[in-house]
Amino acid sequence: MNHDFYEDEPIFDLSRLQDRGSKKWVAMMLPEHVALLRQYSEEIKREPKPELDEWDYDAIQHTLDAAIKSKADTKIKRWKNGEFIYNRGTVESVNLLKREIELKDPFYLLSLKLDEIVDVTIME
Template sequence: MANFEEDWNRLDLSQVRDRGSKKWVAMMLPEHVKMLRDYNEEIKKVARPDLNEFDYEAIQEQIELAMKRNVEIKIKRWKEGEFLYNRGTIQWIDLTKRTIEVEDPFRCFELKIDEIVDVTILE
């Protein structure tokens, strides 16, 4: 019995090259495969962070400070169940459209204020 335990402890499972779910796809209907893919995408989604008044104030202060200093920032956004990150300098804030215009070395783009969950100044 001890010999079996020693062999089991020395077993290196990283060398096993299994095909994973590929071997089962041939036996499944296309509808089932689509449902499994949709399910996998759904469980990867993250719930929107619940921000309070202090969080919004901190975000606003960081944006104002970055705009005054004209420094690069990292913006963390939540959109459709996932976090997206952008870097650049703030060029303009449009409160009527509720957007921020950000410029990075390659382009200018607009971000919705309502999607922003965190702002970090990069110096």
């Protein structure tokens, strides 16, 4: 028996198979289960808050002082609600009573909480 014609054409073309992933299971789940699964996937994406020590806070303070004096373009990395947020602009002032800094970017003036800041970098 000659099966040469099967060698040229695959029987099943797996590249055309498209799996719907988790969509096919959602229809069989209760809305409460779907909500819990979505909440769980959001929690997995969260970043843990970095533990800063005295040296880190001292470095942040010195960099903020230099940024205010030089009016240099500064990048500030903040941690809020499980994610890192980056802001860039010039540091206008630091208010220790309110524990906030004012950062001016090209569009508006931001008030950022000092407790959220995890890193400050002067851009050159």
